Amino acid sequence: MDEELHERVREVVRTIPSGTVATYGDIAAAAGARTPRLVGRILSEDGHDLPWYRVLRADGTPAPHLAHRQLELLRAEGVLADGQRVSLARYRWRG
């Protein structure tokens, strides 16, 4: 399997600055992943030691089971969420 890709995704996620967020699609594009789905899978496996909480879905809402924790961690970095949704227009990471 593509361990290259695996590592590259991890690196990109690690690169996201505090106080900003990125979408799965962004990560996929930046890391050269063929689909955002891979990013989700990789994070679920080896994302435990990464700032995975800075990665949101395309519409700014986190995954359902993580939502609570995710939003809390983001809030600690100054990223405020309107209910479930984070303003991508405001916090989205631009390399």
Place this chain on the structure above:
DNA sequence: CAAATGACCGTTC
């Protein structure tokens, strides 16, 4: 080998 699963995305209705 076929089908199901998962931290997804864009279009369409």
Place this chain on the structure above:
DNA sequence: AGAACGGCCATTT
């Protein structure tokens, strides 16, 4: 706004 599809990739049943 919410639901339904199709497409995407790796892994496991």
